Amino acid sequence: MKPLFIALAFLVLTPAYANDAYTIKGIVKDKQTGEAIPFAHVLVGEIINVSNIDGEFIISAADFEKEGVKLKVSYMGYKNYFAPLSKIDAYHTVFLEPSVTQLMDVAVFSGPSIMNEVFERFHLNYEMERQHMVGYYQESMSDWEKTYYIAEGIMDIYTPSNLDKNAYPLVNPLRTRKKVFEKIDVIDEVLGGNASDMAQSSIWRKQSFLSPKNRKNYEYYYSGATSIGGHDVLIVEFEPRNNKGNTNGKLYVDEDSFALIKIEYDPIINDFSFWESVSWTEEYEQRDGTFKLVSVLFAGTSTNHTYNYHALLVINESTPIDELPSDLAMMNVYDSFFEMAQEDFTDSFWTGFNFMKLDNELAELLDSDSSRY
Template sequence: MKRLVLISVLLLIAIGSQANPPNLEEGTSLKVSGKVIDQSTNEPLAFANIIYNHTGTTTNLQGEFVFQINYHRTENMLFIKFIGYETAAIPLGIDNTNLSVTLTPKAEMLEEVVVVTADQVLKDVNNYHQINYEYSDQLLSSYYKETLSTSKDCIYLAEGIFDIYYPTIYSKEKPTIHARKTRKKTFALLDTLEMPLINGHATDMIDGITRRTDSFIKKEKLDHYTFTKKGLTWYDGREVFQINFEPKTKKADCRGIIYIDSESKAVIRTEYQPILEGQNFWKKVKWTEEYKEVNNSWYIHRVSYLGEWDQHGEAVTFEALLVVTDFETIATKPELTEALTKNDIFFHQASSFSENFWEDFNYIKLNEKEKLALGN
């Protein structure tokens, strides 16, 4: 722990020594773009977290990112974070485009001073729940994307910019979603596919495991799972428990991995697969949720869903991605006049998929398969 404190102090000194770049005034709008790669493999890092102040985005499958921020003179660093890697701190300047960011895997093996069981960690997650998550209602700005594809072709692509009313964990209110700008493109006749009704909606995605009453981390659900602590890893200079879990009773409905901050006992990341027994459609389903810390509270940052089924011997994959790019604390519930219902199909057919379409909104760059489909 002393070593961690020393590292943190040195990092703060380094950050404080960075002079503000010239000609950048408070509130200046900056466009930041680049690519994040693994130092040891030189491979791109998908879904690395790009954080500036309380705003954030993530990298695409090729490790690329683009990010619009409002500059604050007290915050001159862009942080790139990924579990198991050392955090990179990038000083902002006049030109912040085409950055090349290399993340170094944290090679040091961690040893626990105090032996803590996985069951104890999960109990602490619940005991600390009321102080780890948002106290007030939030208005979230977010980007959403969904694709339908095979191993070779992209069949359907849709994107949207959302405003989301996100009530505090203490409220009985439900999140409300308003689509500000959307677009979609179909590359095949979707009605020829044997697929479930997928409308493209983020309601289920925004209700993360820390909020759902039937979540597998809730006290009343813990006895239905076997939790096994696999050790410690790193995230942003913090020690993180990696805990695997499996069903123990028939009331369990998933299995996966949870990453929990050893100090705050907050969930940082979850990866889980619902149990698919008893249905004949889905061959593979995986959820991933990631949280970010702002002023000692943890907020949902990214949620992704992957579902795969067999279509006449060929695998078809549905992927959805929700990234919260910014948020603000609000005192009253906003009037979202065009709030979506669960069955709304809200994407508008688009003839152009230029990145200029998003103007000043934050978005995620399309991957190579999606760009190729649009080019054809």
């Protein structure tokens, strides 16, 4: 993790090692249009993954053969999809049906009233305990014509209790790989792995725009509704109320629980030397009565509009723990997850772990690059 990324930090179990893990591959599509749906949530039992930009997914775990376990796929604006494992093909196509939601009367809901409910229920809706998480991490950098590198890793992540405002996630890379296509000096400034920043939810981050001391610096506006899995979701947009506010964005609130299930926000960039613009997206899934972080997406464009940087963290598994490991040192903020990374881009490299299938564009680039040697 490099300093240019740290400057933005104020804004934002045990893995299935079994060799006989049951694996499902497939694609998620809109039932009406046939178009692929990226970043859909794919769940089996306690394991979760997301579809890639092409809508394709892969998910595996050792407990898939339990009776009654189903494949569940969900995405904002669509009905939930369920299928018993006995009816899953080797490559399963999931058609999500759009759900129709009528806009709710603005007189009934207002931005401030919704957010008052949200803030009052933080401690009820979100996990408070220490967590052991296993997640897939990916980052890449490109310009408008070519990709400079792609890096991926499976991360062992330990997060402190959300009541401990001064603690920071511990991250240990379990397996990493990378490929540099075009070498330029700026790669060393960004290539480093930012999973520790991304694993710290905006719900609890000390300097977040959602923290008790900062939330009063924003205006909130109810702007409509959508749905997910038959549940109404209220949409609240926010912007700075004063010069202490430094973020614009949109919040998606489950009407039943008043939990934030999706957060989209753009920090206001004033004096950073590298980024022209940045954006974050966080998504949550309700598991065992609480909402847990599932994925975090970061995108940044450099000040000269030359480079586009993307990073993604998907939390595949999350389990409460009593204590953080005392023998796992937190990585230094200047350390790189990828210094010892391999260049093996076969799917077998990830055996025993859940990962995201590379999108078609990156896969073709890797194939064409390897053909030169």
